[in-house]
Amino acid sequence: xxxxxxxxxxxxxxxxxxxxxxxxxxxxxxxxxxxxxxxxxxxxxxxxxxxxxxxxxxxxxxxxxxxxxxxxxxxxxxxxxxxxxxxxxxxxxxxxxxxxxxxxxxxxxxxxxxxxxxxxxxxxxxxxxxxxxxxxxxxxxxxxxxxxxxxxxxxxxxxxxxxxxxxxxxxxxxxxxxxxxxxxxxxxxxxxxxxxxxxxxxxxxxxxxxxxxxxxxxxxxxxxxxxxxxxxxxxxxxxxxxxxxxxxxxxxxxxxxxxxxxxxxxxxxxxxxxxxxxxxxxxxxxxxxxxxxxxxxxxxxxxxxxxxxxxxxxxxxxxxxxxxxxxxxxxxxxxxxxxxxxxxxxxxxxxxxxxxxxxxxxxxxxxxxxxxxxxxxxxxxxxxxxxxxxxxxxxxxxxxxxxxxxxxxxxxxxxxxxxxxxxxxxxxxxxxxxxxxxxxxxxxxxxxxx
Ligand code: TYD
Ligand code: MG
Numbered sequence: 001x002x003x004x005x006x007x008x009x010x011x012x013x014x015x016x017x018x019x020x021x022x023x024x025x026x027x028x029x030x031x032x033x034x035x036x037x038x039x040x041x042x043x044x045x046x047x048x049x050x051x052x053x054x055x056x057x058x059x060x061x062x063x064x065x066x067x068x069x070x071x072x073x074x075x076x077x078x079x080x081x082x083x084x085x086x087x088x089x090x091x092x093x094x095x096x097x098x099x100x101x102x103x104x105x106x107x108x109x110x111x112x113x114x115x116x117x118x119x120x121x122x123x124x125x126x127x128x129x130x131x132x133x134x135x136x137x138x139x140x141x142x143x144x145x146x147x148x149x150x151x152x153x154x155x156x157x158x159x160x161x162x163x164x165x166x167x168x169x170x171x172x173x174x175x176x177x178x179x180x181x182x183x184x185x186x187x188x189x190x191x192x193x194x195x196x197x198x199x200x201x202x203x204x205x206x207x208x209x210x211x212x213x214x215x216x217x218x219x220x221x222x223x224x225x226x227x228x229x230x231x232x233x234x235x236x237x238x239x240x241x242x243x244x245x246x247x248x249x250x251x252x253x254x255x256x257x258x259x260x261x262x263x264x265x266x267x268x269x270x271x272x273x274x275x276x277x278x279x280x281x282x283x284x285x286x287x288x289x290x291x292x293x294x295x296x297x298x299x300x301x302x303x304x305x306x307x308x309x310x311x312x313x314x315x316x317x318x319x320x321x322x323x324x325x326x327x328x329x330x331x332x333x334x335x336x337x338x339x340x341x342x343x344x345x346x347x348x349x350x351x352x353x354x355x356x357x358x359x360x361x362x363x364x365x366x367x368x369x370x371x372x373x374x375x376x377x378x379x380x381x382x383x384x385x386x387x388x389x390x391x392x393x394x395x396x397x398x399x400x401x402x403x404x405x406x407x408x409x410x411x412x413x414x415x416x417x418x419x420x421x422x423x424x425x426x427x428x429x430x431x432x433x434x435x436x437x438x439x440x441x442x443x444x445x446x447x448x449x450x
Pocket of ligand 2: 096100169
């Protein structure tokens with residue numbers, strides 16, 4: 001019997017190999033290889049573009065690329081100022097995070113402005129989409145819906161209708177018949193995306209592709225196609241918290257430093273234009289162990305509350321947890337406090353929490369963690385109109401962080417009166433609106449607790 005022809009793919013990054021491997025040489029993940037039938041090579045006609053002669057850079061004329069505003073400010077910001085015509089955008093995220101909701105809301109806004117849209121779902125029936133649309137509120141314009149997973153038929157439909165914007169929900173349900181692998185497999189996900197790219201670039205249609213992030217199973221993750229698309233957006237958030245962050249990971253038409261903040265409500269996603277206020281809701285006043293930090297998410301400052309609870313341990317090994325920040329960093333900072341300030345930390349249980357469900361791994365949070373730990377340990381509070389930021393090094397020195405001025409401005413905007421920050425950063429800020437306390441070493445902060 002002839003041996004069937006198969007090949008192994010890493011379902012995380014799409015690395016191809018003729019034999020199974022335990023660790024992927026591409027992305028260094030373990031146990032990610034899956035076997036798939038070999039796909040006959042499909043050649044694309046240069047993504048629908050005509051052959052052209054090389055040109056001199058100085059002779060190339062630039063025109064402002066045409067963009068369509070989605071009508072959702074936070075979404076436009078992440079896209080770099082609206083949808084670029086003919087672009088291919090991947091919206092990735094965990095299942096149930098709100099990708100379909102976000103795109104349907106975009107469709108509602110755009111259809112009201114008279115744009116021609118086609119929403120293709122391979123996951124839900126038309127009835128289900130209608131039910132979701134009803135939750136979101138009134139649709140003023142018209143939206144074309146299609147429940148289909150066969151990409152050849154989808155291609156025909158797109159060519160017949162020539163819409164301006166197409167939504168594919170999700171890429172893992174789409175398949176091409178001439179590829180022998182199951183929908184969601186690495187070769188299907190790649191080939192269907194390749195086909196969509198050709199259609200989009202050829203006809204000047206903007207296409208949004210939804211991709212589920214998959215932790216296990218045989219479904220290929222969105223990372224496999226990150227390099228093929230123009231823009232990669234990830235929708236993140238905690239299932240327990242209602243806020244959602246839309247982050248650009250790659251953007252050929254804008255900055256990747258932008259984030260959009262949303263809140264999942266009963267009637268869909270609402271934009272959160274002032275995330276700091278939202279994150280500080282319910283912050284206790286005058287309690288030891290609670291400190292506000294000015295942190296940066298992309299280019300936006302978000303004020304968050306860091307909480308610490310320090311108590312005597314009853315075990316040989318003290319218990320420590322860090323919710324919303326780096327556990328190892330917390331351990332390191334506690335060691336620095338022990339060594340540099342002589343405060344007995346090794347016999348203490350420590351629970352650190354970034355309130356509001358945000359996850360922040362920025363070193364600028366260090367000073368707030370140290371202050372919160374000391375505040376809880378000494379049972380002394382930090383003034384409730386004071387906040388801080390700064391990186392703490394191993395000798396207890398407080399190091400500079402980026403964009404200090406922006407952090408101070410945000411603090412002033414929300415009514416804070418004092419900011420504790422690295423001395424080096426303080427010197428760069430001219431005419432601050434609030435009082436600045438510059439410090440060089442964590443030894444100087446003990447006197448700030450009352
Ligand atoms: P969905 O957009 O289906 O997620 P995805 O497409 O990323 O898998 O969002 C599903 C979740 O959002 C679901 O758990 C219910 C919740 N949700 C609301 O809370 N309010 C709403 O108005 C809608 C439409 C969904
Ligand atoms: Mg969905």
